[in-house]
Amino acid sequence: xxxxxxxxxxxxxxxxxxxxxxxxxxxxATAHLIFPDDPFRLAGRSMSPPGExxxxxxxxxxxxxxxxxxxxxxxxxxxxxxxxxxxxVGLGTLMGGLAGYYGGLIxxxxxxxxxxxxxxxxxxxxxxxxxxxxxxxxxxxxxxxVVSWPAVARLVRGEFLSLRGREFVQACHTLGMSDARIILRxxxxxxxxxIIVIGSLMVATAILIESGLAFLGLGDPxxxxxxxxxxxxxxxxxxAWWVCTFPGIAILITVLAINLVGEGLNxxxxxxxxxRT
Amino acid sequence: MKLMHFIGGATFAATxxxxxLAPLAAKDGGTLVMLVQPEPPSLASYLSTSGPIGxxxxxxxxxxxxxxxxxxxxxxxxxSWDVSEDGKTVTFNLQKGVKxxxxxxxxSEDVQFxxxxxxxxxxxxxxxxFREVESIxxxxxxxxxxxxxxxxxxxxxxxxxxxxxxxxKHLLEGKDYRSADLVNNPVGTGPFTFVEWKKGQYIRLDxxxxxxxEGLPKLDRIVGRFxxxxxxRTAAMExxxxxxxxxxxxxxxxxxxxxxxxxxxVTTDGYAxxxxxxxxxxxxxxxxxxxxxxxQAISMVxxxxxxxxxxxxxxGNPATSALSSSFAATGLYAEGLxxxxxxxxxxxxxxxxxxxxxxxxxxxxxxxITLDLIPYGEDWRRAGEYMKQALGDVGIDIELRYEDxxxxxxxxxxxxxxxxxxxxxxxxxxxxxxxxxxxxxxxxRQGTHFVNSSRYSNEDLDALLAKGAQEPDAKKRSEYYAEIxxxxxxxxxxxxxxxxxxxxxxxxxxKDHDTSGLGAxxxxxxxxxxx
Numbered sequence: 001x002x003x004x005x006x007x008x009x010x011x012x013x014x015x016x017x018x019x020x021x022x023x024x025x026x027x028x029a030t031a032h033l034i035f036p037d038d039p040f041r042l043a044g045r046s047m048s049p050p051g052e053x054x055x056x057x058x059x060x061x062x063x064x065x066x067x068x069x070x071x072x073x074x075x076x077x078x079x080x081x082x083x084x085x086x087x088x089v090g091l092g093t094l095m096g097g098l099a100g101y102y103g104g105l106i107x108x109x110x111x112x113x114x115x116x117x118x119x120x121x122x123x124x125x126x127x128x129x130x131x132x133x134x135x136x137x138x139x140x141x142x143x144x145x146v147v148s149w150p151a152v153a154r155l156v157r158g159e160f161l162s163l164r165g166r167e168f169v170q171a172c173h174t175l176g177m178s179d180a181r182i183i184l185r186x187x188x189x190x191x192x193x194x195i196i197v198i199g200s201l202m203v204a205t206a207i208l209i210e211s212g213l214a215f216l217g218l219g220d221p222x223x224x225x226x227x228x229x230x231x232x233x234x235x236x237x238x239x240a241w242w243v244c245t246f247p248g249i250a251i252l253i254t255v256l257a258i259n260l261v262g263e264g265l266n267x268x269x270x271x272x273x274x275x276r277t
Numbered sequence: 278m279k280l281m282h283f284i285g286g287a288t289f290a291a292t293x294x295x296x297x298l299a300p301l302a303a304k305d306g307g308t309l310v311m312l313v314q315p316e317p318p319s320l321a322s323y324l325s326t327s328g329p330i331g332x333x334x335x336x337x338x339x340x341x342x343x344x345x346x347x348x349x350x351x352x353x354x355x356x357s358w359d360v361s362e363d364g365k366t367v368t369f370n371l372q373k374g375v376k377x378x379x380x381x382x383x384x385s386e387d388v389q390f391x392x393x394x395x396x397x398x399x400x401x402x403x404x405x406x407f408r409e410v411e412s413i414x415x416x417x418x419x420x421x422x423x424x425x426x427x428x429x430x431x432x433x434x435x436x437x438x439x440x441x442x443x444x445x446k447h448l449l450e451g452k453d454y455r456s457a458d459l460v461n462n463p464v465g466t467g468p469f470t471f472v473e474w475k476k477g478q479y480i481r482l483d484x485x486x487x488x489x490x491e492g493l494p495k496l497d498r499i500v501g502r503f504x505x506x507x508x509x510r511t512a513a514m515e516x517x518x519x520x521x522x523x524x525x526x527x528x529x530x531x532x533x534x535x536x537x538x539x540x541x542x543v544t545t546d547g548y549a550x551x552x553x554x555x556x557x558x559x560x561x562x563x564x565x566x567x568x569x570x571x572x573q574a575i576s577m578v579x580x581x582x583x584x585x586x587x588x589x590x591x592x593g594n595p596a597t598s599a600l601s602s603s604f605a606a607t608g609l610y611a612e613g614l615x616x617x618x619x620x621x622x623x624x625x626x627x628x629x630x631x632x633x634x635x636x637x638x639x640x641x642x643x644x645x646i647t648l649d650l651i652p653y654g655e656d657w658r659r660a661g662e663y664m665k666q667a668l669g670d671v672g673i674d675i676e677l678r679y680e681d682x683x684x685x686x687x688x689x690x691x692x693x694x695x696x697x698x699x700x701x702x703x704x705x706x707x708x709x710x711x712x713x714x715x716x717x718x719x720x721x722r723q724g725t726h727f728v729n730s731s732r733y734s735n736e737d738l739d740a741l742l743a744k745g746a747q748e749p750d751a752k753k754r755s756e757y758y759a760e761i762x763x764x765x766x767x768x769x770x771x772x773x774x775x776x777x778x779x780x781x782x783x784x785x786x787x788k789d790h791d792t793s794g795l796g797a798x799x800x801x802x803x804x805x806x807x808x
Contacts, residue, residue: 042666046587062587062663134680221658221677222665235530235655 014264020257087145092152100160159191193269338442364428364749468494523797547796596773614766733770
């Protein structure tokens with residue numbers, strides 16, 4: 001662990017990313033303390049510029065506080081990002097692991113299925129899924145997971161393919177270990193690093209997809225999110241720039257921070273990069 | 278301008294600009310470029326009431342009557358008309374010397390054919406407008422006598438070139454009305470003749486040189502352009518490339534900016550015949566909205582002016598009755614009704630909810646309800662978000678539901694699987710045409726869109742609606758409607774929100790485009806450009 005932190009620390013921008021991400025998480029966690037009211041609350045004069053009428057970042061067309069929306073929206077964005085990633089990584093690891101370990105017919109079938117999903121443009125597919133299921137937080141998580149898992153599956157399959165022929169795995173076979181035990185106890189821990197890296201980057205993508213969906217009006221109408229704020233403010237861009245600018249900056253910073261952290265994890269966890277330095 | 282046939286998009290726009298500007302000095306002539314959004318499915322206004330058809334077809338086809346800005350009937354193809362004492366015989370004396378664009382004479386045979394064979398059979402609203410018409414006699418070429426089963430005063434408001442276009446019998450008789458050549462190559466009697474339709478680009482109409490009204494039309498040409506992107510439409514209007522856009526072709530948020538420009542005019546006139554009103558439909562068969570007190574409470578809470586000011590940029594009037602205040606012109610609108618407060622009255626609402634048995638629990642919550650929203654754009658979502666907040670203040674927890682159009686229509690009008698639904702309806706120029714469909718027991722038509730989805734049924738009201746429809750005497754009729762509105766304000770199966778105002782944006786050089794009560798759905802026969 002100390003070793004890991006030493007390696008991670010070497011990447012300055014990754015540390016910066018971690019700090020920013022920490023702040024965003026802190027903001028999400030304390031949103032209900034700083035802004036105890038519902039972020040949808042009509043808090044005052046509509047379309048107040050930043051700093052006026054008690055609105056730090058201005059208010060939107062209905063008089064909702066943009067700052068409160070950003071704080072509460074952080075919770076939604078992070079939650080969706082995390083949930084969708086967990087589901088996608090779980091599904092992807094399962095499919096990729098089975099395909100890579102068993103090979104042959106199972107591999108063929110699972111990979112054709114994966115390719116089928118990969119041929120559909122992911123954002124268009126996500127729009128379709130949400131539109132069919134009706135917009136809600138569950139359907140958005142499912143949609144993002146469904147379009148994200150194939151990448152994980154391909155990665156895990158590759159790792160399993162290269163690991164399954166190694167001596168330590170063959171030794172396990174000779175010892176008479178069950179397949180499940182070999183997969184879970186022996187091979188999986190050895191390909192955890194790339195999974196963690198791809199997972200961390202996937203959180204960022206998931207936040208972007210959620211924002212995109214909400215921007216197009218396919219967000220959960222009962223939950224405040226950054227994409228919702230931008231979607232609701234885009235028609236006002238020429239008369240009230242602050243309504244969609246600040247949530248946009250929030251998305252930019254958060255996604256950037258997560259990417260930096262992901263990069264840092266890659267540097268720290270990738271043995272090949274480790275040896276090079 | 279003869280080159281017109283050979284040139285494409287960009288050159289076309291440039292030529293249009295020149296063609297539009299050059300004759301400006303003259304009072305007559307010039308090319309009007311109007312936005313038609315979206316591209317119409319056909320030009321058969323006798324088959325479909327689709328909005329974009331209504332923008333183009335009334336320049337080509339005319340009706341028996343036209344309507345001025347006070348909704349009073351004025352002569353069009355009928356130079357005069359007479360309603361018999363008992364209201365059951367209506368005689369139209371037709372204009373003489375009117376010719377179809379192909380040179381044939383327009384006669385009473387055409388009127389008989391259009392109404393009996395087309396409008397009352399295959400037009401979407403025609404079967405309702407002409408439901409009392411038993412037969413039409415044609416004693417001579419210039420007289421058409423409508424024989425009615427019962428008096429139908431509302432029919433006299435449905436005879437415009439938009440609602441009931443007269444079409445040539447000789448081009449349709451014996452053919453399949455839906456696939457005849459006339460569907461896309463209209464031949465009418467109107468001020469402009471159809472020339473060409475470049476799919477995806479424009480429709481071109483030229484001046485009818487043989488128009489029966491002396492000295493009209495004043496314009497040489499009308500071009501209807503299709504521009505799918507809203508901001509491109511705004512830019513085209515801003516730089517004078519197009520002269521006219523109606524029915525929200527230019528979004529309200531841009532209108533707020535454009536109306537400051539000298540070269541651009543904005544009006545809310547010309548929608549009186551359409552009469553759009555936004556509203557909430559309640560499911561009166563299911564708790565909690567089976568109790569009128571809960572419906573009243575909702576109406577008491579909502580700040581209608583807030584919706585208009587903050588979401589529709591001030592364009593609209595708060596509703597005060599089941600009928601739009603524009604019916605004041607015909608004496609049918611009633612004032613001072615209960616449950617339509619000028620300002621929200623939360624205390625009264627809470628009291629009503631208490632009386633209905635919806636008491637606040639420990640968290641102040643009384644009920645949890647899903648609110649469906651008409652999926653026609655962002656404005657309606659904002660309205661839903663406002664209502665969620667406003668109703669939350671009296672302890673009604675709202676969950677918003679926003680679906681795609683077919684799912685929503687099915688939910689509301691086929692499955693009745695909803696509690697309350699935000700929507701808007703065209704009330705049209707007579708309550709029989711646009712308002713009765715909300716409330717009559719006979720209008721509970723499962724699967725038919727935009728009718729009585731509240732499934733409200735009240736025998737007394739049904740009787741009054743029937744009387745109101747048939748009463749020829751204006752004074753008695755307004756008494757019936759006063760009573761109808763009183764019942765509806767108390768029972769409130771539908772709570773009207775506000776009278777919507779669509780916007781027409783036009784180049785300020787364009788004059789007299791608004792002489793008809795039909796606005797953009799008018800014939801434009803008097804429109805001209807001023808220097």
